[in-house]
Amino acid sequence: xxxxxxxxxxxxxxxxxxxxxxxxxxxxxxxxxxxxxxxxxxxxxxxxxxxxxxxxxxxxxxxxxxxxxxxxxxxxxxxxxxxxxxxxxxxxxxxxxxxxxxxxxxxxxxxxxxxxxxxxxxxxxxxxxxxxxxxxxxxxxxxxxxxxxxxxxxxxxxxxxxxxxxxxxxxxxxxxxxxxxxxxxxxxxxxxxxxxxxxxxxxxxxxxxxxxxxxxxxxxxxxxxxxxxxxxxxxxxxxxxxxxxxxxxxxxxxxxxxxxxxxxxxxxxxxxxxxxxxxxxxxxxxxxxxxx
Amino acid sequence: xxxxxxxxxxxxxxxxxxxxxxxxxxxxxxxxxxxxxxxxxxxxxxxxxxxxxxxxxxxxxxxxxxxxxxxxxxxxxxxxxxxxxxxxxxxxxxxxxxxxxxxxxxxxxxxxxxxxxxxxxxxxxxxxxxxxxxxxxxxxxxxxxxxxxxxxxxxxxxxxxxxxxxxxxxxxxxxxxxxxxxxxxxxxxxxxxxxxxxxxxxxxxxxxxxxxxxxxxxxxxxxxxxxxxxxxxxxxxxxxxxxxxxxxxxxxxxxxxxxxxxxxxxxxxxxxxxxxxxxxxxxxxxxxxxxx
Numbered sequence: 121x122x123x124x125x126x127x128x129x130x131x132x133x134x135x136x137x138x139x140x141x142x143x144x145x146x147x148x149x150x151x152x153x154x155x156x157x158x159x160x161x162x163x164x165x166x167x168x169x170x171x172x173x174x175x176x177x178x179x180x181x182x183x184x185x186x187x188x189x190x191x192x193x194x195x196x197x198x199x200x201x202x203x204x205x206x207x208x209x210x211x212x213x214x215x216x217x218x219x220x221x222x223x224x225x226x227x228x229x230x231x232x233x234x235x236x237x238x239x240x241x242x243x244x245x246x247x248x249x250x251x252x253x254x255x256x257x258x259x260x261x262x263x264x265x266x267x268x269x270x271x272x273x274x275x276x277x278x279x280x281x282x283x284x285x286x287x288x289x290x291x292x293x294x295x296x297x298x299x300x301x302x303x304x305x306x307x308x309x310x311x312x313x314x315x316x317x318x319x320x321x322x323x324x325x326x327x328x329x330x331x332x333x334x335x336x337x338x339x340x341x342x343x344x345x346x347x348x349x350x351x352x353x354x355x356x357x358x359x360x361x362x363x364x365x366x367x368x369x370x371x372x373x374x375x376x377x378x379x380x381x382x383x384x385x386x387x388x389x390x391x392x393x394x395x396x397x398x399x400x401x402x403x404x405x406x407x408x409x410x411x412x
Numbered sequence: 413x414x415x416x417x418x419x420x421x422x423x424x425x426x427x428x429x430x431x432x433x434x435x436x437x438x439x440x441x442x443x444x445x446x447x448x449x450x451x452x453x454x455x456x457x458x459x460x461x462x463x464x465x466x467x468x469x470x471x472x473x474x475x476x477x478x479x480x481x482x483x484x485x486x487x488x489x490x491x492x493x494x495x496x497x498x499x500x501x502x503x504x505x506x507x508x509x510x511x512x513x514x515x516x517x518x519x520x521x522x523x524x525x526x527x528x529x530x531x532x533x534x535x536x537x538x539x540x541x542x543x544x545x546x547x548x549x550x551x552x553x554x555x556x557x558x559x560x561x562x563x564x565x566x567x568x569x570x571x572x573x574x575x576x577x578x579x580x581x582x583x584x585x586x587x588x589x590x591x592x593x594x595x596x597x598x599x600x601x602x603x604x605x606x607x608x609x610x611x612x613x614x615x616x617x618x619x620x621x622x623x624x625x626x627x628x629x630x631x632x633x634x635x636x637x638x639x640x641x642x643x644x645x646x647x648x649x650x651x652x653x654x655x656x657x658x659x660x661x662x663x664x665x666x667x668x669x670x671x672x673x674x675x676x677x678x679x680x681x682x683x684x685x686x687x688x689x690x691x692x693x694x695x696x697x698x699x700x701x702x703x704x
Contacts, residue, residue: 199684248631248633249633267633268631270631299624299626300624302623303623303624303626306621306623306624306628307623307626307628307631308628308631310617310618310621310628311618311628311629311631311632311633311636312633312635312636314614315614315635315636315639315640316635317672317675317676317679318610318614318639318672319639319698320675320690320691320694320695321668321671321672321675321694322606322607322610322668322671323694323695323697323698324671324675324690324693324694324697325602325664325667325668325670325671326602326603326606326664326697327694327697328667328671329598329602329664329667331594331595331598331599332591332592332595332598334591334595334599336598336599336600336602336603337603337697337700337701338599339540339560339562339599339600339603340603340701341540341541341559341603341604343603343604343607343608343641343642343645344603344604344607344701345701346638346639346641346642347607347610347611347638347639347640347641347642348607348639348698348701349635349638349639349698350635350638350639351694351695351697351698352695352698352699352702353635353695354695355688355689355691355692355695356684356688356692358688358691359684359685359687359688359691360684362679362687363679363682363684363687366679366680366682369679370676370679370680372617372618372621373672373676375617375620375621376613376614376617377669377672378617379613379614379616379617379620380609380610380613380665380669383609383612383613383616384609384662384665387609387654387655387658387661387662388658388662390655390658392491392648392651392652392655393651395651395654395655396647396648396650396651397647398612398616399612399647399650399651400647400648401616402612402613402615402616402619402643403612403615403643403644403645403646403647405615405616405618405619405629405643406611406615406640406641406643406644407644408629409629409632409636409637409640410644
């Protein structure tokens with residue numbers, strides 16, 4: 121199907137029916153994107169929840185059955201995706217499109233392309249949608265409505281498959297942007313991966329500190345809770361994400377250190393005007409986010 | 413009134429009728445803490461809002477009138493409080509209790525004590541209550557209900573005045589704790605002042621970074637918004653707070669740097685298990701906050 125237009129797929133398999141996969145599945149059903157939406161996974165309980173909630177038409181734990189699809193969307197934890205692709209590849213028919221939702225793109229996508237090389241086109245995707253809650257119980261059809269979904273085509277990405285995957289995301293309400301995987305990874309390091317690392321560091325440092333035997337965390341107000349909310353994100357999943365994007369993350373951390381050093385310098389200098397000016401500049405950037 | 417029990421004050425003046433002062437005033441009215449609650453401030457508009465909303469019994473912009481009270485609660489921006497105390501002192505009758513709500517205690521409280529030395533007792537207080545919104549329009553009687561209010565007596569603090577101020581905060585529903593001002597400042601540096609600095613640094617660094625000409629802030633999701641919500645706090649007010657607590661803040665920043673360096677080391681080492689373990693330890697601390 122190289123370069124050719126894709127018609128409505130008879131079958132879409134979603135591998136991993138958690139918040140993201142389950143939401144895509146139920147949105148795909150609502151939008152009638154595919155003739156049939158199949159949920160694939162390891163956890164019988166998650167699959168049963170997805171089936172019972174009507175996120176999918178049917179479920180399977182069988183790789184052969186899951187692979188018999190026109191398009192397969194991988195929505196498993198980042199580190200598991202290449203293994204799932206490798207497990208499905210021997211059973212998939214030639215031309216089956218593989219896509220994903222991983223929050224790191226460059227290296228993971230190269231792994232997917234290697235695993236899928238003999239099967240068909242691979243299109244990398246990352247919908248930027250909140251995930252404070254997890255699992256199929258939290259999935260909802262409107263999760264991607266109005267949200268950005270980044271597609272990361274490579275020079276060899278099949279143009280027809282790219283247009284096809286773009287169509288899927290637009291059908292579930294996302295605003296699609298395309299950029300190189302490396303650019304995606306630099307951007308997300310700054311607005312997602314680094315903030316997670318910082319949130320964990322803030323909680324860890326505060327939790328270790330003591331003042332006259334008192335634990336600072338006993339005096340945390342709503343500001344601290346907001347700032348560290350993402351420190352409640354699943355640790356194993358996030359360890360994989362941070363490792364997969366370590367070089368951009370290190371660059372982001374280096375930039376943050378420079379910013380902190382400059383603010384600390386202004387504090388040490390005791391210049392209220394200059395400090396207020398620096399804080400106001402960052403504040404203005406933050407306020408602009410509320411308008412988007 | 414040294415050391416003696418205080419009876420219900422005939423008049424309470426609240427200097428600064430913003431979120432904190434206005435909420436204390438209206439809660440004090442609801443709890444019938446004082447015979448009369450007077451709002452004092454510079455802004456005619458804020459005072460009019462406070463009066464129209466019934467936060468106070470009456471308002472004044474006159475220092476002499478404001479000083480004629482049994483207890484005066486300073487709820488102005490941190491850097492303004494010592495000046496207000498100095499302006500009210502010549503008009504206050506001997507024994508009038510001065511208290512505040514400042515989020516830094518050691519140095520600011522010493523300034524208040526100096527300004528109030530010839531008048532009466534000073535009791536430092538800091539209610540830990542959220543302030544995403546500001547101004548008298550956001551004030552509400554239940555703001556302090558169930559929240560911690562820290563009192564910071566010094567060795568010379570009048571025992572009767574301390575018990576009196578404790579009673580005021582308990583009457584508006586706060587859970588009162590006492591600790592030295594220096595201990596308060598160390599604790600709040602970790603859970604409030606440092607997180608603010610970090611939020612501004614995260615936004616500033618992300619706002620300066622570019623990847624292939626793209627602005628990372630255009631790709632910020634709900635996690636980044638949560639983590640940096642407090643970067644929308646008023647810059648001038650916060651510059652004063654950070655400067656007033658610069659030494660504990662520098663210690664907190666140093667601890668954060670060590671924590672970030674250790675997490676970065678684990679990322680660089682590529683050990684997913686060890687990294688996940690470190691993140692999980694911080695995650696467990698964060699999850700415990702939800703139970704408090």
